[in-house]
Amino acid sequence: MPRITVAGSDASFECTAGDTILRAALREGIGMPYSCNVGSCGNCRFELVEGAVDHARADAPAWSERDLKRNRWLGCQAIPQGDCTVKFRSTPDALAPARPALRQAQLVSVEDVTRDIREFRFAVEGPDAFEPGQYALISAPQIASARAYSMANLPGDGLWHFQIKRVPGGALTGYLFDTLAPGGTVTLDGPYGTAYLRPDSPRDLILMAGGSGLSPMVSIARGAAATGLTAHRKVHFLYGCRSRADLFDPSLVTSIDPAISLTAVLSEPDAGWDGATGFLHDHADATFGAALAEAEIYFAGPAAMSGAIQRMAHDSGVPMTQLHFDEFY
Ligand SMILES: Cc1cc2nc3c(=O)[nH]c(=O)nc-3n(C[C@H](O)[C@H](O)[C@H](O)COP(=O)(O)OP(=O)(O)OC[C@H]3O[C@@H](n4cnc5c(N)ncnc54)[C@H](O)[C@@H]3O)c2cc1C
Ligand code: FES
The missing domain is CATH 3.40.50.80 (Nucleotide-binding domain of ferredoxin-NADP reductase (FNR) module)
Structure with a gap:
């Protein structure tokens, strides 16, 4: 299993086969900065000091030829080929109370919310903790890579609810709306996201x-x-x-x-x-x-x-x- 060392710190972590450097870091409690998790925002950009990585999504919008020339990659897309040394500035703000994990989830029910938004309720395996406002990555075997969807409910009953808007011609929303039926399963990876409720603030x-x-x-x-x-x-x-x-x-x-x-x-x-x-x-x-x-x-x-x-x-x-x-x- 590749070991990732964070240059300039004493942090290092293991990355299981197929996992990205960002997700493996967060699973180990290392605060690599990020936001979208799907290659769009660029917040997870890091410098590869030693080793080699593949990019899950070669066409990630936040990644360019210029990045490649400077040996900069996106943590949410970079899959290590072996041991690597990477450089990024970690922050505790990237860490939420529950660490993200991969799990299977079974669709329990579907309900219309608007003409093109439906609520999909999944029973998740294992611990179901998340913070209000966080999201999970949903993947299905037929679709090249995962998409992010935010939970609408609160944790505690083993169910994660997602309110999802149909995107015309969209790969994953097409699958969820037209193919997946109650009893069917998807893979969920999460929780992710830092825009969650901070109940201690005294503000409106x-x-x-x-x-x-x-x-x-x-x-x-x-x-x-x-x-x-x-x-x-x-x-x-x-x-x-x-x-x-x-x-x-x-x-x-x-x-x-x-x-x-x-x-x-x-x-x-x-x-x-x-x-x-x-x-x-x-x-x-x-x-x-x-x-x-x-x-x-x-x-x-x-x-x-x-x-x-x-x-x-x-x-x-x-x-x-x-x-x-x-x-x-
Ligand atoms: C943090 C976050 C939370 C979100 N929460 C919600 C939510 O609660 N409800 C909701 O309806 N939508 C949400 N979205 C949008 C959602 O993730 C999808 O972009 C949208 O549903 C369209 O997916 P699709 O597969 O149907 O469409 P597609 O057109 O197939 O894909 C749409 C988007 O997916 C991404 N994408 C395309 N190809 C790839 C690839 N190979 N690898 C990775 N990504 C790719 C791109 O950003 C693209 O614009 C969220 C997005 C993010 C980033
Ligand atoms: S987290 Fe947005 S590009 Fe990686």
Whole structure:
């Protein structure tokens, strides 16, 4: 089994066959920085000092010819060919309470949430701990590599719920929506992600979800209610989508705790819609103004929405330590 040594430290860890350097590091409690886990964000970039690696995804968007020339690779894609020495700056922020592990999971039930989002509930083998807002990698034998999906529920009953948006022509969503039936199994790897609920902060919470970003925000809202946080802090749940046809039944959020305020913001409102309109980040800016800088802000959704929220938060003076998100593409 390849042994990975972290240059400039006394840390080293083993990497089982087929595992990536990032995932093996996190399994051993070594805080390699990361976010998306699928080659898109570049946060897990490291320098290969000695040894050789293969990249699981040769076309990873965050990896370039320039990286190759400088012997830099993505931890979430790099599979060692043998012992390696690598260089990266580890951080305890990359470590969540539960270490990620591979496990089999059986689909128990499926339920529609919106016209193109379904909740898939899986019974997981072994320990089921995760933090509200974290995600798992789902892989199926027919599909080249895993995709990330955030849990919508809270742990404790051996089930992980995922609210997943169908992507037209998408490989894994096509498999989940059209082929996998209750009783069928997938491989789950997790939990991953650092944008999870920090219940100890004294600040109000603003949760922003766009389309496929619904699942982790529902989990965080559930976590906030379960830890009693909604009794002394305001929790605002904002959901952005195009039209009324994209909305979910509001009881999905309001039944968690009536103290949570829910606002849907439509970017292409139908005639007769008298609720909020526009883009999610503009609505949050207009509604909360200076109070944004006093809140803990959690968000998830498509890359364009995520970028717009980050810029808006930066312009509003929100410290980075109060912004919680995983790159979601
Ligand atoms: C941290 C995170 C959490 C997410 N949580 C959710 C969620 O809760 N609900 C939800 O609906 N969606 C979520 N997504 C999006 C999801 O992971 C998929 O991108 C989406 O479902 C489309 O997958 P697909 O296979 O159907 O589509 P495809 O078009 O086949 O693939 C879409 C995306 O998968 C990635 N990809 C493509 N090829 C490869 C490859 N060979 N190896 C690895 N990745 C590849 C690329 O980013 C691509 O854009 C999340 C994404 C991330 C990064
Ligand atoms: S590119 Fe590896 S974690 Fe995002």
